[in-house]
Amino acid sequence: MNPIDNSKYKFLLDFFVQREGDQIVAELADIDLVETGIIDSLDILDLAILIEKNIGIKIDLSDDQTFSAMRRINSIINLLEE
Amino acid sequence: MKIHHVGIASTHLDTALKSLMLVQSAIIEEVYDELQGNVLYFIRQTPETSIIELVIPFRSNSTVSNFARKNGTALHHIGFSTPSLKSSIDQHKLQEGHFLLKEYEINVDCFGGKVKTVFIYANGMLIEYIENA
Numbered sequence: 001m002n003p004i005d006n007s008k009y010k011f012l013l014d015f016f017v018q019r020e021g022d023q024i025v026a027e028l029a030d031i032d033l034v035e036t037g038i039i040d041s042l043d044i045l046d047l048a049i050l051i052e053k054n055i056g057i058k059i060d061l062s063d064d065q066t067f068s069a070m071r072r073i074n075s076i077i078n079l080l081e082e
Numbered sequence: 083m084k085i086h087h088v089g090i091a092s093t094h095l096d097t098a099l100k101s102l103m104l105v106q107s108a109i110i111e112e113v114y115d116e117l118q119g120n121v122l123y124f125i126r127q128t129p130e131t132s133i134i135e136l137v138i139p140f141r142s143n144s145t146v147s148n149f150a151r152k153n154g155t156a157l158h159h160i161g162f163s164t165p166s167l168k169s170s171i172d173q174h175k176l177q178e179g180h181f182l183l184k185e186y187e188i189n190v191d192c193f194g195g196k197v198k199t200v201f202i203y204a205n206g207m208l209i210e211y212i213e214n215a
Contacts, residue, residue, distance in 0.1 A: 040148030045203040049179045061203070062182045 009077060011054045015047065016073075034071045044070045051080065084163045086193075086212050087124075087133035091146040091158035095123060098136045101155035109136075111192050119144025124192050133192060135161070159201070159208035167200050170211040179205035 016024045020038060033039045039047070047070060048059045057080055060066050069075040092098035099106060104125060111124040123136040137158055139147035146158060164170045167185065174180040183201035190197065198213045 034143075034148065037148055037151070040152060041145050042149055042203075042208065045181060045183075045208070046206070048181055048203075049205065052178065059181070062184060 006077075008055065009080070011050060012047075012073065012076065015050060028073050032071050033073070047076070051076075055080065085132050085160060086163045087135050087161040088157065089135045089137055089159040089161060089208075089210065090155060091137040091139075091150045091153070092155040093139070093147075093150045095121075095136065095138050098123075098138065098155045102134070104134075111190065113188070113190055114140075115188070117186070118146075120146055122190070124190065126192060133161075159210050161199075161210040161212055164211045164213055167198055167211055167213045171200060171202070174202050174204060177204070 013025065013028070016028055016038070024038075031038070034041070034044075044067065045061065048061055052058050059070070059079065061070075066079060069079050090098060090102070092101070095106075099108075108125045108127065109123045110126055113122040113124070115122055119139055119141045121138045121140055123138065125134040125136065126132075137146050137150075139145075139150060141147070149156070149158065162170075171182055175182055181203045183203060185198065185200045187196060187198055189195060193212060194214070200211050202209045202211070
């Protein structure tokens, strides 16, 4: 199962569908969200707020590796599963 | 809390100056920030006014390049003077929607030389604290 299909993380899928439309679903698991211009560094911060609001996890964005992990949906989910 | 500067991001210096109706001679200092991939241009029109920091990316993976591409010339952050970075961080860190980002040391003459700064994201607003500036 694609981790993004997990209902716990549906809010992440909704975030990207709302911005990019339904076509984003097919490619979301494979792309670098920053490199493709879908999000910028401030959007990463908004994503962190969204995550905190939805599942109560505060991501440590002062850590370079964690910040980089926010560029890909699968690595975001890995962070949340740790 | 005193506003120290406003940070405005843009794709190009000329675009930013035109948007703000400023001329190149208004720039009092230029700092090449290799770490973040930006050139910082500082503008202060009189000693009494706050500083404007123009943040212009020089590489595609800079911290502001996507932001500038999407928003054009736009407010990126507000800088506040603080006597203590630590106390400013402490005020924010337990708040919902507030995230501590990076701490930096940067050498900017118009900030008073080498200063410590920290970025905090507070529910949609990017804030920079500058210690003892």
